[in-house]
Amino acid sequence: MDDAEIISLYFQRSETAISQTATKYGKYCYQIAYHILSSREDSEESVNDTYLAAWNAMPPRRPNALSAFLGKLTRYISLDRWKNRSALKRGGGQVALSLDELEECVAGGSDPEKEADRKELLRYLNRFLDSLPEIQRKVFVCRYWYLESIPEIAARFGISESKVTAMLHRLRQKLRKRLEMEGLL
Amino acid sequence: MKAMDILETMGSIRDAYIVEAHAEKQHRLSLTRVLLVAAIISLLLLLVGCAVVYMLQLQDMKLDEVTISEPAWSGPGGEEVPATEWVKTELSLQGYNGSPEQLAMREWKAFQESYDPDGTLLDANNFNELGIPAQFYETYNCYTFEMADKLQEILDKYDLQPLGTILHFDRWEQELFYRALRMEPLVSADTERMAGYFFPEGSFHTEFLYTLPGEESRVAAYTYVNGDYFYPYYAVIGNLDQWQQWHYTTADGFDLLLATYENALRIICQSGNDWIEITTENSLGYDINNLPDKPMTKELAERIADVFNFHPDPQPCTAEQVEALRTDYPAPEQKPDFLAGSAMDLETGWHWFTNEYGDSLENYVQHILDYTGSEKAYNDTRSDMLDYCLFDLDNDGQQEILLKYRDTGKYWQAIKVFTPPNADAPRVCFRYFGALYEGPVLGWTYDETIHGYGDCVYYYYMDASFHEFLRLCYNTVNKAWQKATVIDDSTDNGTQWESISEAEAKDIQAGFVPMADFEMKPLMGFLNK
Numbered sequence: 001m002d003d004a005e006i007i008s009l010y011f012q013r014s015e016t017a018i019s020q021t022a023t024k025y026g027k028y029c030y031q032i033a034y035h036i037l038s039s040r041e042d043s044e045e046s047v048n049d050t051y052l053a054a055w056n057a058m059p060p061r062r063p064n065a066l067s068a069f070l071g072k073l074t075r076y077i078s079l080d081r082w083k084n085r086s087a088l089k090r091g092g093g094q095v096a097l098s099l100d101e102l103e104e105c106v107a108g109g110s111d112p113e114k115e116a117d118r119k120e121l122l123r124y125l126n127r128f129l130d131s132l133p134e135i136q137r138k139v140f141v142c143r144y145w146y147l148e149s150i151p152e153i154a155a156r157f158g159i160s161e162s163k164v165t166a167m168l169h170r171l172r173q174k175l176r177k178r179l180e181m182e183g184l185l
Numbered sequence: 186m187k188a189m190d191i192l193e194t195m196g197s198i199r200d201a202y203i204v205e206a207h208a209e210k211q212h213r214l215s216l217t218r219v220l221l222v223a224a225i226i227s228l229l230l231l232l233v234g235c236a237v238v239y240m241l242q243l244q245d246m247k248l249d250e251v252t253i254s255e256p257a258w259s260g261p262g263g264e265e266v267p268a269t270e271w272v273k274t275e276l277s278l279q280g281y282n283g284s285p286e287q288l289a290m291r292e293w294k295a296f297q298e299s300y301d302p303d304g305t306l307l308d309a310n311n312f313n314e315l316g317i318p319a320q321f322y323e324t325y326n327c328y329t330f331e332m333a334d335k336l337q338e339i340l341d342k343y344d345l346q347p348l349g350t351i352l353h354f355d356r357w358e359q360e361l362f363y364r365a366l367r368m369e370p371l372v373s374a375d376t377e378r379m380a381g382y383f384f385p386e387g388s389f390h391t392e393f394l395y396t397l398p399g400e401e402s403r404v405a406a407y408t409y410v411n412g413d414y415f416y417p418y419y420a421v422i423g424n425l426d427q428w429q430q431w432h433y434t435t436a437d438g439f440d441l442l443l444a445t446y447e448n449a450l451r452i453i454c455q456s457g458n459d460w461i462e463i464t465t466e467n468s469l470g471y472d473i474n475n476l477p478d479k480p481m482t483k484e485l486a487e488r489i490a491d492v493f494n495f496h497p498d499p500q501p502c503t504a505e506q507v508e509a510l511r512t513d514y515p516a517p518e519q520k521p522d523f524l525a526g527s528a529m530d531l532e533t534g535w536h537w538f539t540n541e542y543g544d545s546l547e548n549y550v551q552h553i554l555d556y557t558g559s560e561k562a563y564n565d566t567r568s569d570m571l572d573y574c575l576f577d578l579d580n581d582g583q584q585e586i587l588l589k590y591r592d593t594g595k596y597w598q599a600i601k602v603f604t605p606p607n608a609d610a611p612r613v614c615f616r617y618f619g620a621l622y623e624g625p626v627l628g629w630t631y632d633e634t635i636h637g638y639g640d641c642v643y644y645y646y647m648d649a650s651f652h653e654f655l656r657l658c659y660n661t662v663n664k665a666w667q668k669a670t671v672i673d674d675s676t677d678n679g680t681q682w683e684s685i686s687e688a689e690a691k692d693i694q695a696g697f698v699p700m701a702d703f704e705m706k707p708l709m710g711f712l713n714k
Contacts, residue, residue, distance in 0.1 A: 030344045040341040068200035075196050102188035121194045129202055141206035144195050156283045184186060
């Protein structure tokens with residue numbers, strides 16, 4: 001079933017909307033959740049919460065890319081669950097590693113006067129991603145959106161793990177420089 | 186700003202970038218769809234005078250590639266056999282590179298290869314005294330709880346389910362296999378000796394003989410993997426780059442990847458989330474006569490592909506259902522061995538029966554016909570395929586009976602009546618051989634690689650008294666030849682080997698000219714003459 005048909009089921013308030021979503025995107029959402037939570041039970045809960053959030057959002061939302069829409073919902077829900085359950089103490093998922101890496105992109109301490117609101121930061125992140133060659137953008141998004149591990153990213157694109165690590169390091173340096181230039185740091 | 190701000194804000198980036206990053210995975214087309222797209226592109230380009238070849242290859246299924254080094258060693262004659270290297274490639278039986286199934290198999294394989302290196306833990310749980318759940322112990326070979334936990338961790342990570350407990354079936358239970366999984370036949374050609382194993386979820390592996398019309402039987406292995414469950418095994422082949430690969434659409438419309446190397450054929454079919462792998466060779470099924478393998482041609486490969494069923498659609502079952510069905514297929518009564526009741530002179534190689542089979546030629550021939558006619562059990566011999574002739578092999582004035590397979594052209598036995606050692610009276614004696622050359626010289630080939638006993642093929646040459654005067658040895662791993670003219674199997678180093686070149690070996694073999702055919706008659710008519 002294509003995305004437009006699935007979205008129509010939500011608009012018709014059909015019970016099959018969720019089952020069709022699960023069939024097509026269940027595994028996709030689960031993988032996103034698992035990368036954050038590293039727990040089968042928590043990940044399944046996040047995926048179920050995603051379906052509920054999608055049911056509540058459509059209508060009126062009619063996303064252009066259903067996969068991205070669902071993926072974002074899962075990501076938000078999973079990150080919230082991770083923060084609430086102090087996942088750092090449990091050492092789970094790629095979130096802790098990603099946060100460590102992204103610390104390179106931020107100033108040494110929190111500066112309230114230079115805090116940009118999320119909309120401004122989002123605009124700069126999109127422009128940063130716009131400027132990247134395709135493969136670098138994909139690697140960056142796989143790491144910091146999908147929160148995939150280095151070996152997974154290496155396998156996905158058929159490149160070595162060391163190349164992925166080096167590429168991400170340069171990209172973080174580039175992002176930091178861009179945020180500094182934009183006055184966000 | 187904190188790192189978490191960036192991480193959270195990343196969540197709202199352009200949809201296009203989110204979709205793009207996983208485009209390879211999300212929009213991964215099935216093999217069928219890929220081939221259809223490729224076919225359309227090929228046609229369009231052909232119309233403008235171009236041609237394109239698109240190939241999805243075995244390389245996409247590669248798990249690992251290992252170079253195996255074998256050190257130099259000293260042969261039995263003291264000669265130096267040089268070190269060799271060969272490439273071993275491991276292929277996934279489900280999933281392409283980067284798929285969850287392949288990634289899971291890589292992790293599980295890597296864990297198994299490094300776990301319990303000296304086998305101490307395995308020795309401590311030889312019969313599952315620890316009580317590992319049968320599903321993990323038997324299907325996935327987990328002999329500690331640590332292994333079972335690790336496997337579960339990998340399955341959770343990739344959202345895969347484990348298969349249930351493995352269920353075996355033997356060659357007399359072929360119908361049980363089909364009934365349990367509620368499947369149509371896997372092959373439209375004649376099959377026999379089908380045996381293997383399956384799982385309650387429908388994945389299975391079976392090996393059998395199949396026969397294309399007008400041809401000899403061949404051995405095939407058919408593996409079906411239900412893609413929703415983690416299949417515990419993978420395939421191992423040699424150097425992937427040596428395989429010729431192409432796509433083929435069967436007469437039934439199934440899109441396949443065909444791969445050949447020398448006499449071997451590998452067929453891959455993806456149907457939705459499920460995978461099928463079929464392997465076969467262009468050599469006779471269970472050939473005891475060691476005929477040379479013939480190359481697997483493209484034409485033959487496609488003809489073979491056309492007889493297989495690529496939509497078996499196995500249905501789930503339970504172990505209890507299978508065991509209930511099994512009572513309908515009791516194991517056949519074990520036949521006594523053909524040679525039961527016989528004696529042998531180790532020095533000359535002659536056999537004879539001490540019971541009534543050795544009393545007369547008629548009794549012995551009747552024994553052969555009875556044994557080989559009831560079931561194709563003894564070395565694949567069939568009574569209707571045996572011919573005989575009379576020939577005085579050793580020029581003693583008495584004609585021996587020579588038995589020959591009509592289908593393969595190889596000889597089986599020489600039969601002679603004389604008084605063997607330690608016997609009081611003449612007995613019907615028989616001796617095995619495979620070829621008859623001018624001289625006469627008798628030949629015999631023993632291929633120990635067929636049964637996995639070793640790496641060598643031996644060629645024996647005997648005079649008319651069955652005294653062996655020459656032996657050749659070909660090592661299939663290091664491709665080295667040796668010959669021996671001093672032959673003594675009574676001690677370990679009794680046979681004196683010397684290295685020879687392949688050219689010399691071929692010259693020696695060519696020097697033995699097959700004796701012209703005699704008037705052969707069906708053995709079944711011997712008793713009516």
